[in-house]
Amino acid sequence: MNAKEFRKLVASGGFNKPTAGYCKGHVQTNMLVLPKKYSNDFEEFAKINNKAIPVLEIIHNSYTSKILANDANLLNELPSYNIFGNGTLIKQVNSMEEYYTKDLVFFLIGCSFTFENSLQEALIRLRHIDQKKNVSMYNTNIKLNKVNMFEGNMVVSMRAIKKDKVADACVITSHYPKTHGSPIHIGYPQMIGIKDIHNPDYGDKIEIKDDEIPVFWACGVSVQHMLENVKLPFAITHTPGYMFICDKKDKDYYV
């Protein structure tokens, strides 16, 4: 199924699962939707924290994507949305049509799924994909750079990489600077404030074998974590794992 057909299926209510592994080779993104009055500050916040929040497209006065997916309707072509009020997750919905006003600004944000194909092509096995699970994600003590009310700590995704493939994983992912790029940390979870590697804050628990090293990449879920702290009156995101699937291909973001 191509990306456009997949999004139409989603819009019709025919798909309501995490999107990992679907439309292989196509970019998947995070989404944040904010009232206009906060959008300039968030844009600046994303820019100076672009390892964690790499913005691929911003949409004003519209709800359709132009750059990432030709005329995709962002109100119902993602499988699930999180509605936030005052920093609290109020509701999960399959369409955000009833919340739309012209006052909203849409940010589409790069996701590390984009480089996973390249890792696998280099014979780097990814256990969460092999086991059809979600990647493990953790809160850290790495502070994002503050812009006015926007602040928070980075969330990271973790992949357990065979000890002799770690450098290759760094090099491969460095070619995708718009989807988190090279790892933010390698090897010692406690050095970035992760107390229990076996207990992720988001996603699934994934085993780390004796000959593997935990490798950590900056993660777009940093935005969701930020929202819980900043307590904007209103915001919408995709539900983690239920991403926006784009027409753009992973290789379009290879540098």
Added chain:
Amino acid sequence: MNAKEFRKLVASGGFNKPTAGYCKGHVQTNMLVLPKKYSNDFEEFAKINNKAIPVLEIIHNSYTSKILANDANLLNELPSYNIFGNGTLIKQVNSMEEYYTKDLVFFLIGCSFTFENSLQEALIRLRHIDQKKNVSMYNTNIKLNKVNMFEGNMVVSMRAIKKDKVADACVITSHYPKTHGSPIHIGYPQMIGIKDIHNPDYGDKIEIKDDEIPVFWACGVSVQHMLENVKLPFAITHTPGYMFICDKKDKDYYV
């Protein structure tokens, strides 16, 4: 001082120290000199272990370099030579002229010093350079691929890198595939058979601070370690740290 002048100083006996930090920007190499009857097997051994033994130039029927340094005399333009007999270091000398015969073949082998400038330019501090010490090197349990009598375990160099610069260090050094390239291991010394990180097998002991990760690169000293095991009747190497300084620049080996 340019590289040619430096080598002339060495040949005249006016320099007898480790070469790290001299002729900055110029390639420094390891050297191995073997009787012709062993050279084909060693060439094959180096080829299939080229992460550890990247051969940059082979010289038959002569003692002068053509590719790396225009007409440099390899018999006296290195500051110190190790003479091996039956796997034992017999003697260290400042000139190998008296040992030369037309039967000898010279191998010049890439060295990780070549990428250290690039690391420093990326603001990655290298403590052994800051402290004017030799890099720490260790024997490992990583087996080299065997070719006839040639076999052995890899020797690695270690640099302690700030936790948030490790991925950068992988990416930068990956651009120098002919001088060991990206790291062979990151983070856990015991995973590659290093029992005591504070007690290197070669070079100097270098501190690892709490916010640093030990990063390991394949090392040309693997050749010296191999010689101790293989026990050829006769072989000559540079003395570790007392390298051959080339006309070629580090950037000539940037890919």
